Amino acid sequence: MPANPIFFAETKLPHQKNYGGALFPAVLSPTAAVEHSRNRPSVLTAAVKDQKPWLDSLLHRHGAILFRGFDSVSTASDFNDVVEAFGYEELPYVGGAAPRTNVVGRVFTANESPPDQKIPFHHEMAQVPNYPSKLFFFCEVEPANGGETPIVLSHIIYDKMTEKYPDFVDKLHKHGLIYTRVLGEEDDPSSPIGRGWKSTFLTKDKTLAEERAAELNMKLEWTEDGAKTIMGPIPAIKNDETRKRKIWFNSMVAAYTGWEDKRNDPKKAVTFGDGNVLPDNIMYDCLKILEDESVAIPWRKGDVLLIDNLAVLHSRKPFTPPRRILASLCK
Known part of the structure; x- marks a missing residue:
């Protein structure tokens, strides 16, 4: 289905990669006609509503879409309107690890960890059974320096890891992973990964927290000053049924190289599903492959990035403040 030329122009950036003729990510900017309508606060919202089937097909082909240059999107409320225009159902953030704050409507802050910390590649909430299918990110305040959100196609990582480490991938197929936090x-x-148990389970009631953990098939053990969660064994590799390919659907490298704080040892945060430790050299080589295949487009104020969470892993680079990226998760 062709795009309505009234709204969107497909543009190219030097950062994009070409996989089988499809640029990653797709980049959409306003057409000249839309440029003349910059006063309309809902221009991108209207365009999304008009072109929803085409945008869905574009997302399916490319895995991610960056909307750039739509000046009508400048606030968290504007971003919330864009998310609502897509019509995807909201996903409550239950079981996730990142510290976040609700801003307005369906909009939250992205991971609020300190700016000097890198957040490694992961599929959003891959460590729990109820994960989002779509992610939105919005640049409200452009970073002073750094702070990109690199993205990478999951099936490319699966293919490269299978080619280089077939025995390791076989073990992942057989045993899956256990995540401990x-x-x-x-x-x-x-x-x-500093989300406390009250925020993780959206309750102050321990009994209700236990019930919500059980709904996720998660073990919850109370400690003197908090709790321990044990998730798994859970698959590390999934079939992307709509695209007929296997995907590297996990938070393995993120947990192994980044789940570190005063309570957590990243080497113990993730293991094979049979409890055996993961090989250190393969973990760090996988991280290198992820970085080599990734695309990191510097944020500009007003950017909206839509990610298919079944196709794409994402991360965050360290940055110099100020920077404010907002997010929304959809079923």
Whole structure:
């Protein structure tokens, strides 16, 4: 289905990669006609509503879409309107690790961990069974320096890892992964996985927290000053049914190289599903492959990035403040 030329122009950036003729990510900017309508606060919202089937097909082909140059999107509320225009159902952030704050409507801050910390590649909430299918990010305040959100196609990583480490991938197929995280009672903003148990389960009631953990098939053990969660065994590799390919759907490298704070040892945060430790050399080589295949487009104020969470892993580079990236998760 062709795009309506009234709204969107497909543009190219030097950062994009070409996979089988499809640029990653797709980049859409306003047409000349839309440029003349910059006063309309809802121009991107209207364009999304008009072109929703085409945008869905574009996302399916490319895995991610960057909307750039739509000046009508400048606030968290504007961003919330764009998210609503897509019509995807909201996903409550239950079981996730990142410290976040609700801003307005369906909009939250992205991971609030300190700016000097890198957040490694992961599929959003891949460590729990109820994960989002779509992610939105919005640049409200452009970073002073750094702070990109690199993205990478998951099936490319699966193919490269299978080619280089077939025995390791076989073990992942056979055993899956176990994720272990130690949580405090309250959020710890100094940690990239600092979400406390109250925020993780959206309750102050321990009994209700236990019920919500059980709904996720997650073991919850109370400690003196918090809780320990044990998730798994859970698959590390999934089939992307709509695209007929296997995907590297996990938070393995993120946990192994980044789940570190005063409570957590990253080497113990993730293991094979049979409890055996993961090979250190393969973990760091996988990280290198992820970085080599990734695309990191510097943020500009007003950017909206839509990611298919079944196709794409994402991360965050360290940055010099100010920087404010907002997010929204969809079923």
